[in-house]
Amino acid sequence: MNQREPYIIFDDVSYRYPRTRRYALKHLDLTIYKGEFVTVLGENGAGKSTFCQTLNGVAPHSRGGRMRGRITVGGLDTQETTVAELAQKVGIVLEDPETQLFTTSVLSEVAFGPENVGIDPQEILRRAEWALEVVRLTGYEDRAPTALSGGQKQRLAIAAALAMRPAVLALDEATSQLDPIGTVEVFSVIRELNEQYGMTIVMATDKGEEVAQFADRVLVLHEGELVAQGTPREIFADTGLLERVMIRAPQVSQLAIYLQERDTPLADFPITVDEAGRGIVQLIGGAN
Amino acid sequence: MNHDDIAIAIENLEYVYQPHNVKAVNGISFSVRWGEFVGIIGQNGAGKTTVLKNILGLLTPTSGRIIVDGVDTRQTTVADLATRVGFVLQNPDQQLFAQTVEEEIAFGPRNLMLSEVDIQERVEEVIALTGLDQFREEFPPALSKGDRAKVVIASVLAMRPKIIILDEPTTGQDYKGCHQIMQIAHRLHEEGRTVLVVTHHMALVAEYTERTVVLCQGGILLDDATDVVFSQPETLRQTHVAPPQITQLAQALPRELGLPANALTVPQLGDSILSGGHT
Numbered sequence: 001m002n003q004r005e006p007y008i009i010f011d012d013v014s015y016r017y018p019r020t021r022r023y024a025l026k027h028l029d030l031t032i033y034k035g036e037f038v039t040v041l042g043e044n045g046a047g048k049s050t051f052c053q054t055l056n057g058v059a060p061h062s063r064g065g066r067m068r069g070r071i072t073v074g075g076l077d078t079q080e081t082t083v084a085e086l087a088q089k090v091g092i093v094l095e096d097p098e099t100q101l102f103t104t105s106v107l108s109e110v111a112f113g114p115e116n117v118g119i120d121p122q123e124i125l126r127r128a129e130w131a132l133e134v135v136r137l138t139g140y141e142d143r144a145p146t147a148l149s150g151g152q153k154q155r156l157a158i159a160a161a162l163a164m165r166p167a168v169l170a171l172d173e174a175t176s177q178l179d180p181i182g183t184v185e186v187f188s189v190i191r192e193l194n195e196q197y198g199m200t201i202v203m204a205t206d207k208g209e210e211v212a213q214f215a216d217r218v219l220v221l222h223e224g225e226l227v228a229q230g231t232p233r234e235i236f237a238d239t240g241l242l243e244r245v246m247i248r249a250p251q252v253s254q255l256a257i258y259l260q261e262r263d264t265p266l267a268d269f270p271i272t273v274d275e276a277g278r279g280i281v282q283l284i285g286g287a288n
Numbered sequence: 289m290n291h292d293d294i295a296i297a298i299e300n301l302e303y304v305y306q307p308h309n310v311k312a313v314n315g316i317s318f319s320v321r322w323g324e325f326v327g328i329i330g331q332n333g334a335g336k337t338t339v340l341k342n343i344l345g346l347l348t349p350t351s352g353r354i355i356v357d358g359v360d361t362r363q364t365t366v367a368d369l370a371t372r373v374g375f376v377l378q379n380p381d382q383q384l385f386a387q388t389v390e391e392e393i394a395f396g397p398r399n400l401m402l403s404e405v406d407i408q409e410r411v412e413e414v415i416a417l418t419g420l421d422q423f424r425e426e427f428p429p430a431l432s433k434g435d436r437a438k439v440v441i442a443s444v445l446a447m448r449p450k451i452i453i454l455d456e457p458t459t460g461q462d463y464k465g466c467h468q469i470m471q472i473a474h475r476l477h478e479e480g481r482t483v484l485v486v487t488h489h490m491a492l493v494a495e496y497t498e499r500t501v502v503l504c505q506g507g508i509l510l511d512d513a514t515d516v517v518f519s520q521p522e523t524l525r526q527t528h529v530a531p532p533q534i535t536q537l538a539q540a541l542p543r544e545l546g547l548p549a550n551a552l553t554v555p556q557l558g559d560s561i562l563s564g565g566h567t
Contacts, residue, residue, distance in 0.1 A: 044433045044462045095460060096379070147308065150378070150456075151332025176459050177378075179331040179488050181528035206462060209533050246464040251491060251533040251554055258558040273537045280537075280561060284545050 007200055008032040008055065008168065013069035014224075015050060015059060024050040026224040028069070034167075035198040037191065039211045041235070041247045042221035048204035049095065051221065052172040055202060056090040057083045074167060088117060091161035095173040097153035100160070106132070106148070107141040109156055113164040124163075131159035134189050150177040158186065162193070169193070171203040175210075183207060187214045208248040212236060212271035220245060237269040252276035259283075295451050295482040296320040296343060300352035303338050312338040314506035315352065320484065322450070325477040327493040327514065328486045330503035331528035336486045339503070340455055345369040357450060371400070374449035378456040380436040384428045389420055389439050392428050396447045414442040418472055434465030441472055451482045458489050470496050491532040494518060494552035502527060519550040 008031070015025040025047050032038050040048050053059040057078040060067045071078045074089050091113075094100050103109045110128040119127075132138050135155035140148070145156055154177050161169060169190070175183045187210040193199045205211060211218060212232040220228040220235060222245045228235060235241065236253040239260070249257070252270045256279070259265060266279030296319065303313040313335045320326055328336050341347040342354055345366045354361045357372040377383050386392035390411055397407045415421055418438045423431060428439050437457060444452065454473060458466040470485075470492050477483045487493060493500055493514060500517040502510040504527035510517050517524070518531040521539065530536065531550075538551040551557035 042462075044460075044465060143308075147305070147310075149333040149337070173460060177332070177456070177488070179528040180490055180530045181525065182332055183488075184530075246462060248463040252537055254554045255534060255537070255558055255561075258554055259561060262558075262562055264562055273533060273540055276537050277540050280541060280547075281545065284547075284561060284564060285542075 005034040006031045007034040007036075007074060008202070009070075009072045011070045011072075013054070013067065013071055015054065015067045016065050017050075017059075018064040024224050025054070028226050030219065030226060030229065032200060032202060034200055035194065037194045037201040037214060037216045038203070038219060039215040039217075039232075040202065040204040040219045040221060041206065041208075041211070041245075042204075043246050045223075046221040046245075047224040048221055049172050050224075052092060052170045052202065052204055054078065055086075055168060055170045056092050057081060057086040058092070087113075088164070089166060090168040090170060091164050091166035092170045093154075093157050093161050093172065093174040095176060097150075097157040097177075100157045101145040101153060104144055105141065106137060106143050106145060106156055109145055110159050110163045113160060117164075127163045127165070128159075131162040134162060134193075135159045136185070151179060151182055154178060155182075155186070165197070166199070168200045168202065171201070171205070173204055173206070175205065175207065183210060184213075190214070206248050208236065208253070209250040212250045212253070220247065233269060233271050236271050293321050294319045294355070295322045295324070295357060296484075297355040298339070298343075298352075299354070301339065301342060301349050301354060302351045303335075303342060303347060304350045305338075312506055313342070316503075316506070316508050317352075318501055318508060318511055320451075320482060322482055323477070323480050324499060325473070325483045325497050326485070327497035327500040328484060328503065329488070329490070329493060329500060329527075329529055330509070333505075334503040334527055335506040336503055337455060340375070340453055340484075340486060343453065344373060344375055370449075371447060372449060373451045373453060374444035374447055376437075376441055376444050376452070376454045376457055378459050380433070380440045381429070383440045383443070384436060387427060388425050389428055389431075389442075390415075390424045392439055393443050393446045396443055400447070410446045410448065414445045417445065417475065418442040419468075432465075434461055434468060437461060437465065437469055438472070441469070445476070449481075451484070452476055454483070454485045454487075456487055457485065458487060458492060466492060490518075490529065491534070494532045494535060502529065515550050515552055518552065 010028040010030045013028040014023050016023045040051055042048050050059055054071055061083050110131050111124050114124040114127055135158050137155055175186050190201055191214045194201050215232055218232055218235045228241050236249040239257055250271055256266050256270050267282055270276035270279050299317050300315050301313050302315045304311045330336055342349055345361045393411045394407050397410045420438055457469050473483050474496055497514050500514045509527050518535050521531055534554050534557055538557050541547055547560045
């Protein structure tokens with residue numbers, strides 16, 4: 001990335017929900033660049049979902065509560081822009097797909113967003129078919145969303161967001177119910193969209209192994225504060241951080257830390273299976 | 289088959305959803321012995337939840353039958369089965385409704401017409417087991433997601449079921465929450481309870497269960513000791529499952545290093561490396 005264009009800017013943002021004194025987000029200062037793939041890690045209650053919901057203005061517009069500081073997305077101040085307007089820039093996929101699906105067929109679910117912004121019917125159909133293909137739901141067009149399995153519902157919610165071709169796609173634990181290979185597939189698809197269309201990705205997740213493989217940068221939230229940010233390798237190698245904040249590092253990184261704590265570090269800190277394999281061969285193979 | 293040591297016997301279970309005539313389970317058979325800790329895994333739509341619902345009597349087999357604790361699910365009520373099998377749903381919020389944690393836990397036993405003394409004894413027992421003591425007066429929906437899940441588990445355990453089924457109990461839980469829930473499941477198993485857990489978290493299956501049943505498109509793909517199941521990555525791929533990352537690493541390492549080819553946990557592989565391989 002040579003010319004990095006700041007796209008999402010948090011300027012000293014604090015936010016609290018109505019009827020509570022506790023801030024869900026505290027003094028966030030950060031920039032997300034156009035075309036970046038950013039993941040948000042943190043324990044339950046760290047503020048990850050709230051963070052995602054500030055991007056399309058749902059917090060504070062629909063949630064109420066009080067926001068201080070300023071968030072701009074693609075130059076729009078989220079507090080001065082309606083959710084409807086922001087929704088054309090930011091697609092959001094929620095954690096529980098049941099809260100998001102409401103039509104009677106898979107096809108109409110995916111078409112709903114584009115229909116509401118007055119896109120040409122032929123184009124709506126093309127986009128819907130494309131989005132369903134991307135999430136591997138082709139053939140399910142006439143099924144009722146309620147008749148899908150949990151994982152299929154999650155894929156459908158992602159397709160519905162994709163059909164809007166948003167500049168930013170925010171995903172809140174959107175792969176939590178997917179099987180292991182399905183999870184990798186969704187991450188790959190999102191990486192492809194990110195690379196092909198320059199779609200900016202903000203993804204709250206706890207899947208450390210996929211984060212290591214696919215993300216450019218990790219933000220770590222803890223009790224509403226941004227306590228660390230860096231590449232996946234910087235984050236997963238930070239043993240002090242991992243002790244303070246319970247986030248799931250890839251198992252190969254956990255292994256490296258296990259060995260390190262027993263005075264047998266690998267030469268280079270691994271975050272993928274290949275890297276760990278090379279390190280172990282060097283460690284044992286070299287000694288034999 | 290000797291039914292005395294069988295907790296759940298599934299015999300040629302077939303289930304077809306109407307009105308679209310979708311066959312979700314395709315004539316499968318397997319048994320769970322008393323005291324086993326079994327993982328059930330498989331791709332989305334493989335039929336995992338459908339099998340569970342048939343065990344609980346929430347669905348009636350299209351054909352075949354299920355014997356739970358000696359009783360044919362078709363010939364008894366959901367209420368009767370609920371005293372034999374405790375069920376923890378994926379989303380704790382679909383299962384919580386009382387004003388305090390204590391009341392939530394006492395609700396099940398109260399419906400069994402037990403005396404107040406007996407109810408209180410059960411409440412104390414499960415509060416201790418799940419570590420909820422500090423929350424007993426709290427409003428359940430106000431607790432963290434991990435603690436809400438524990439309240440649901442405690443409520444189910446208060447019924448003292450011999451069999452406990454957890455349907456994706458760790459979905460949406462953070463790292464700490466996942467391990468706390470699995471620790472409770474582990475303790476129940478050690479106490480001699482029969483535990484079934486459906487999950488997509490392969491690292492947890494590897495760490496905690498002794499046997500794994502793998503479903504694929506309504507059929508059984510594998511049913512074996514967990515380490516044997518994860519030693520077959522190519523077969524697992526058919527149902528969109530991959531072994532835990534640590535096992536993938538162990539499998540990818542050159543065999544001449546002498547490290548266990550199918551290590552299931554980080555400490556297992558770590559300790560072998562520390563002892564220089566050739567273990």
